[in-house]
Amino acid sequence: MANDVTISRRQFLKTLGGGIAAAAAVSACGSGNQKSAASKSASGDSEGQMTYRTDLHGQQVSLLGYGCMRFPTKGGLSGREDRNAELDQEQINRLIDYAIEHGVNLFDTSPAYCQGKSEGALGKALSRHNRSEFLVSTKLSNFANSTRESSMAMYKKSFQELQVDYIDYYLLHGIGSKQQMQSRYVDNGMLDFLVGEREAGRIRNLGFSFHGDKEGFDYLLALNETYHWDFILIQHNFVDWNHAAAMNSRNLNSEYTYTELEKRNIPVLVMEPLLGGRLANLNDHATALLKQREPDASVASWAFRFAGSQPRILSVLSGMTYMEHLQDNVKTYSPLKPLSDDDLRLLAHIADIYASFPMVPCNTCQYCMPCPYGLDIPGIFSHYNKCLNEGNVIEDLKNPEYKKARKAFLVGYDRSVPRLRQASHCISCNHCIPECPQRINIPQEMHRIDRFVEALKIGDADLGEMAVLASLLKQLDAGRLSCVISNNGEVTTYRQSGVQDLYDLLSDGGDKLKGALVADKIIGRGAAAMMVLGGVKAVNTHTISTPALQMLRNGGVKVYFDTEVDYIENRRKTGQCPLDSRLQNLTAPKECWPVIQQFVADLRAGVDVMQ
Ligand code: SF4
């Protein structure tokens, strides 16, 4: 059986719950700039004092790290938003002073930040402090000329700009693949040079920041045998923990990256704890849930508590422009208050909804209008977003609020968008796609909303189930997978071609299919028969044949699909799929089974089944 990945909600809690307890145990006080402890919190840290972690060389590092890519400008915006504006050095000094005074000792910059002005501004601010009060982190940028000469110049300039004679954490910036590593850092001899600099003590810790997929990450981790990474910077937050790959196939879930690093005892620096600020601006419903639990805590503080919870996290980097953000983040980690299992369950729920029912980033500009088929595109998106904001997407059918939410969505939909202008009338003509400045795939979103509305209408919208099915299909699309199955919260992925994985699962006689939620790219008679025989509960697919759809519905399997076709084509697109063809006149799953057995036996014996 070619299954390879298993993720579960239980595991979310298990991994994080255990990790949090351990984190509390390893958190320590004792940096040179800390004030004496007055009292101890439940986590073992001193009340009102920054939480610290320890790197591989015994250095205490503040859990909050200051990311210097968003330094304030004189115009009030950050240097990232207003690229031409002059940085506000006085305000930067005030921010750095406050941070150091409150126990922050790690400052992370790069020659690329703020149009090349961040390192110099940070150097000026830090030069007013004793070198023992701060740790500095910078990078050999991946966004620059990769010749050795230019790389050496960049490296030397960092020392000048930062006004230091050693760098505490030096990173190869933004690597995601073997090819990038090779061409930017290995072929020009820079990596060997930097290893030598580490030996000479001018670099205290050498690592890299990662942006990429599993293949790239595994390759870079394997290099640990040679280069002995002192730390690695990853993207990590409570949505990316389980949903990063499903939302973007070029990303990797931080559950995987963090766990692999923890196994190797490699300290972890965190970037994007707020997912580009989005986790500080959750929809009204999610915000209300968090406020209900802790009225005085900011929404951002929840994301920071999650990001800092695991024991191998050395520091969480946050790009802070404004004093109030710095103050709030300092408060969150002074000290870190561990998340309870209930807190983690709530964050997992919010992450599921965030990833499975994403808001459509429509700003109702109307550029896509008129739709030649009469759809009220912005009206549909507005209603959907409003309902998400108001929490009219309830995960659990048994939740007493479910009926109310269902009614609110459907009644409101009919009121705000006339029936003839609703999502069900989209024929995917794609006329609107190039018009949208937000680059929304409008027809795809229309079909997603229509599926949601249809399920609500038949009163069968188990939204928790729909959320899982949507995320399974995303996972299927993100990887080169044949199907993805969720059973009792455990998700397993499969890679064999055609129906072979379903066949093996059914032949094994196990109960993997019983009550399962399945995502499969294409479903013909064979797959449908096995799903019915195995007791699958619901399936989500891109393409399904009409006979397969009937077979599943007759067998009591709930079906979500994008396209219905008369029959399934073979791989060469020269005619009908050979299994579909052998099952041509059969409608009962039990009658199909011996035919499927013979088909798989032929396939595995090397018989040309296309004949
Ligand atoms: S793709 Fe759908 S929404 Fe867009 S113009 Fe065509 S019918 Fe209208």
Ligand code: SF4
């Ligand atoms: S063009 Fe895009 S952003 Fe503007 S109304 Fe249409 S869907 Fe919304």
